[in-house]
Amino acid sequence: FKVEQYLREAIEQQTLSLVYQTQHDLDSGKIVGVEALSRWHHPELGQVSPIQFISIAERIGMIKQLTEQVLITACTQLVAWKKQGLPSIRVAINISPNHFLDPDFVPLVSRVIAETGIAASDLELEVTETVVQTHQKNLSVFRELKTLGVSLSIDDFGTGYSSFASLKHLTVDCLKIDKYFIDDLLTDKKTQLLVSSMIEMAHNLGCKVVAEGIEEPEQAHKLKQLRCDMAQGYLFSQPCSPEEISMLVNSKI
Ligand code: G
Ligand code: G
Ligand code: MN
Ligand code: NA
Numbered sequence: 001f002k003v004e005q006y007l008r009e010a011i012e013q014q015t016l017s018l019v020y021q022t023q024h025d026l027d028s029g030k031i032v033g034v035e036a037l038s039r040w041h042h043p044e045l046g047q048v049s050p051i052q053f054i055s056i057a058e059r060i061g062m063i064k065q066l067t068e069q070v071l072i073t074a075c076t077q078l079v080a081w082k083k084q085g086l087p088s089i090r091v092a093i094n095i096s097p098n099h100f101l102d103p104d105f106v107p108l109v110s111r112v113i114a115e116t117g118i119a120a121s122d123l124e125l126e127v128t129e130t131v132v133q134t135h136q137k138n139l140s141v142f143r144e145l146k147t148l149g150v151s152l153s154i155d156d157f158g159t160g161y162s163s164f165a166s167l168k169h170l171t172v173d174c175l176k177i178d179k180y181f182i183d184d185l186l187t188d189k190k191t192q193l194l195v196s197s198m199i200e201m202a203h204n205l206g207c208k209v210v211a212e213g214i215e216e217p218e219q220a221h222k223l224k225q226l227r228c229d230m231a232q233g234y235l236f237s238q239p240c241s242p243e244e245i246s247m248l249v250n251s252k253i
Contacts, residue, residue, distance in 0.1 A: 008060060031248060068108060070094075106144045109150060129160030159180055174208045175209050176212055209229050210229065211230070214236065
């Protein structure tokens, strides 16, 4: 259980870091937002995947502290970019279902917005469908977050067990179509029909759509044809440092 102890120390000593991946408007190509992604490099273990350390953090009760650091760092970074004269972009962070349902979560978000002075609508919270599936009663959390004015998006849309139920109960700003659907968008007619339908449905509900995991120009082209709003993926950029984001945003205006 060395890794658990190492992670605990890393979170306590705040040695985790954030990288940012750009999100582009498909019509203009402009960067409209970034998704913050956590990284952990340990001297002995090397780079540990967030898929591993996020679930460990949940198990050892450290996810609240981790998410608090992510929130503060990402919002502070947004202010720093603005001070450098960058045009306004949104920052999205991933919220683990456990933490989302914690009574301290909404007050935390509220406090970080107030302390950093960012516009609430420039902060986007990404949650997965599981949040809605298992916790009907926590729809009030969604309402409180909407009252604060933050943006809400459903991550990995279409891969959970409650895609439609989540839309029945919630008012969300954005659906993120999972890479799972993007991978064979060009080769599988059925997938194309599904993606097309998801986009149309989202728009009918007043949601924007972000496609994830775009690696080829032809995928971007097809998504644009299908009226998808935004795209994210290695075609546009890898997750990168704040300095690299500044350069990318400046070069894409
Ligand atoms: O960055 P990468 O593709 O390796 O991320 C793998 C997974 O880890 C993704 O599902 C991503 O949403 C998740 N992840 C990355 N950073 C965070 C974080 O800060 N909090 C949470 N809850 N999940 C994260
Ligand atoms: O679950 P979530 O959507 O948050 O996961 C985002 C993850 O996808 C991050 O780990 C990020 O590094 C990864 N990612 C982003 N763009 C691409 C891409 O174009 N291809 C692949 N294979 N992974 C990507
Ligand atoms: Mn995400
Ligand atoms: Na995601």
